[in-house]
Amino acid sequence: MLRARLWVGGLIGLVAVGAFAGRPTVGSTGEFDPILSRINLPPGFEISVFATTPKPRSLVVAAPLNMVFVGSYQGTIHSLVDSNADGVADEILRRADGLNTPNGIAYFDGKLFVALTDRVAFWPIPTGFGATLPITSLIDIKSDLPREFAHGRRYAAFGPDQKLYVAIGAPCNICEPKGLEGTIIRMNPDGSDVEVVARGVRNSVGFDWHPKTGVLFFTDNGADGMGDDIPADELNMVTSVGQHFGFPFLGGASVKLTGFEDAQAPADAVAPVIEFQAHTANLGIHFYRGGMFPSEYRNDAFVAQHGSWNRTEAVGYRIMRIRFDDDGNAVSKEVFADGWLEGQFAVGRPVSITELPDGSLLVSDDFANVIYRISYSD
Secondary structure (H helix, E strand, O other), X not given: OHHHHHHHHHXXXXXXXXXXXXXXXXXXHHHHHXXXXXXXXXXXXXXXEEEOOOOEEEEEEEHHHOEEEEEEOOOOEEEEEOOOOOOOOXXXXXXXOOXXXXXXXXXXXXXXXXXXXXXXXXXXXXXXXXXXXXXXXXXXXXXXXXXXXXXXXXXXXXXXXXXXXXXXXXXXXXXXXOOOOOEEEEEOOXXXXXXXXXXXXXXXXXXXXOOOOOOEEEEXXXXXXXXXXXXXXXXXXXXXXXXXXXXXXXXXXXEEOOOOOOOOOOOOOOOOOXXXXXXXXXXXXXXXXXXXXXXXXXXXXXXXXXXXXXXXXXXXXXXXXXXXXXXXXEEEEEEEEEOOEEOOEEOOOEEXXXXXXXXXXXXXXXXXXXXXXXXXXX
16 A cells, blocks of 8 residues: 555654664655645645654754754654755754653754753753764753653743743643643743743643744644544633633633533633634644745744544644734634645644744654655745
8 A cells, every 4th residue: 555655664764874873865756755746735835855754843943053953752853954955954863862752842042952751951062063973961951840641742942032931731631730730831041930921721732922023822732532523722822921721621712621511710711812623733833934935924823733633534634824913913724735634544744843044844744754845936
């Protein structure tokens, strides 16, 4: 079966040779054509393969290094370099292995920050970093996080305030969170001054700041086991520190969650600004800041829908565009890219979205083990 061979064949060719120094290529163009040819994009847009790595998740561009770092949930971190700027990574190196789910990564001030299931740490990148140097001796800045596996794939990013933001999921489908569970926190780069930015968050695996207003927006995954069509997945807007976003009392704007039907949600619980279809599993979000795409895309957001796993008919497996008005308000949603779902069979699952200096987008896919590049030309 072609689809099965494509997935298995893609997986076999991805693991780097050696502990840290392997240099796998992206494979022949034809190897991924069965996926690429399926993807629907607006006129003028193209999708190609930038690189392949095992189970790629969060992406971060370290512009001073001309490098992209890739987190995963297989314990690895890879670095990618497109040295000749042809839209394909020609250096793919495994920099770390054996980590506890290094899903979330961020780059700031010459350091690579890693949000693991059990801690947040950083690696001071040496001057002249390159060749086959591995990531060693991570320095912890916060080691007292909740350590449950469920929803333990942390997301992390630096905000415009130069603080590190980290999402901490609730360790359950529906339950009363304890301590820092079900929050988004922020801290100084040295781990000091930890502050809860958002509460009542079931499982956020993506956030970004509006380029004009600096306001934080985050995705949140709705609860399972309540049927095919409720509760909605969410896009939320943080207008003040410490706001509550409804979990475990509410899913979406108004659906009462199982076991909490008679419980009173906080009076000031904040409703989502956009509701997504239930179970589409909205993960990475990225506001477009570049100049490659048509000007109408500037300051709009792209959201990766990882796709359903427990729905009668599969949904998601695509990238959504969220339109924003001039005041920074989310006003509508629409499909930007789809085709990763063929009937009930998925050929890919988008996870994270980031932007290269040239204005093209990178999208990780932890099912096909691919990082795509989406570009535009007139």
